[in-house]
Amino acid sequence: MVFEQVATGGCQSYLVGCEQSCAAALIDPEISQIDHYLGLAARHGVRIRYLIDTHTHADHFSATRELARQLKVPVVMHRASPAPFVELRLADGEMLVLGKLRLSVLHTPGHTADSMCLQVEDRLFTGDTLLIGATGRTDLPSGDPEALYDSLFNKVLRLDPALKVCPAHDYKGRTHSTIGEELATNPRLQKRERAEFVAMMQNLNLTMPTHVTEALRTNMSGGKTVARLLAEAGAKVPFMSLAELKARVEAGEDDLIVLDVREREAYEAGHVPGARLLPRGQLELRVNQDLPDPTRRILSCCELGYISTLAAATLRDMGFLHAVALDGGMKAWREAGYPVKAGKEP
Template identity: 80%
Template sequence: MIFEQIATGGCQSYLIGCNESSGAALIDPEISQIDHYIALAARDGLRIRYVIDTHTHADHFSATRQLARQLGVPVVMHRASSAPFVDMRIGDGEMIIVGKLRLHAIHTPGHTRDSMCLRVEDRLFTGDTLLIGATGRTDLPTGDPEALFDSLFHRILRLDADVKVFPAHDYKGRRNSTIGQELATNPRLQTRERAAFAEMMRNLDLSMPTHITEALRTNMSGGKSVAQLLAEAAARVPFMSLEELRARIQAAEDDLIVLDVREREAYESGHIPGARVLPRGQLELRVNQELPDPTRRVLTCCELGYVSTLAASTLREIGFLHTVALDGGMKAWREAGYPVKVGREPQ
């Protein structure tokens, strides 16, 4: 078996491949690592055949849907998943075949209703059901501490002690453990009575994941995160540096329209000299009035550079093909010591 473990902060993804067939499966991929996964597979001579999520993630953005579209392969999840984009729904005891490899699904509800572990030879990919020195939390949507107890003590902890445990998360740089090690040393597994275990889980008082609302929304629906929208917009837009824009203003060039897409109050508190204001929220409705000539070169700017990137992408999509975005925003412009004008520009 060809095996790659990819860490993204505390998130762990796994690329497993068959030496003979060169087929592979990718488990719990994270959105920022898409190019890395594809490069690893190419380096190892593998073709990814399946992208798999062990459960609906609440603490990172899954890459399964985007990778599935890009590679033309199915998204695999447990049949309890509500995500509409899942192509292959599998149940307890079923398996996925990748060349000579057999990926056996074990339904392990508790962290989420759709949680499953995958057994591949001597390895168990546990998602968030069993972590190194901990377990998955049960206070997120569809979590159930009694179900987690059953999944742990009646299912996966009955596997051989030397089975290697590879979780979907670890924030301490640990790569793997074993069933035996977790039974012996995992603090949460020392409570082996069902009611006491459930009580312990209900009183953990854990902080919520940073992006929980957005992560659940995108991972359950297949929608896009704000970061994805920004990345896609940035891929369609050229940029101009602060220094280049400053030089053009000093040279009094008049072939460039600087379009400030912040709200008027922010614009009037300080803007790039000569800039016009057209708030992003009104862009599509007022663009024909404000920018009647689509052949003009337009540079968008905002406070931090994010909204202006989205605005520039929108302008290009509707026909302003010479639009660019400022690399940075008014914050960077001010910090560079470049001139700022307060109030309105003369009409």
């Protein structure tokens, strides 16, 4: 069996495949590791046939939809998943076939309603249902401590104690455990009475994951993350350095329109000399009256360089093919000691 484990911070994802048929599945892929996954598949000479999320993730961004677009293969989740882009929905007791491998599904709600575990030969991919030394939390959307108790004590923990536990998260550098080890040493599994287990889960008082709202939004809907929007915008616009803009401002060149896309208050507190104000939120509505000549060279700037990148990309989409963005923002401009003018537009 082809097997690769990829750690991204505390997130764990897995490539499993059949050497004879060269068919593989990717389990719980993370968006920043796409090139890594493709490289691993190429190195092993396998083709990724299935992209699997064990549940709707709330703490990182899944790569399943983007990889599905690139590879033209289905996204696989439990049938309770709310994501509209899931093409293959599995139920308890069903399996996926990868050559000689069989990926058996165990529906294990609790962390989320759509949580499932996958057994492949001697390994159990537990998602966030069972972690090494812990369990998945139950205080996020669709979490249910009663359901988690049943999933653990009436399903997962009744499997072969020698099965290797491969979770979707581990923050201590551990690669796997076993069912037997978890039964013996996992503190949460020592609460074996339903009431005490549920009470424990309801009083963990854990902090919310970073980007929880954005992660749930994108993983449930297939929408784009802010990072992806910025990356896509940055890939289609050129940039101008702070020093180059300073030189052009000092030379008094009039072939460059400097467009400050911040709000008025920020602009009036200090802007690049000669810059025009056109807030990003009004760009599409005012562009025809404020920028009547689409052949002009336009440089957008903002406070940190992110909004100006989006603005330059929008301008290019609207036909301003000479739009560029400032590499950096007004914060970097001020810190460099470059000239700033306060007050309203001239």
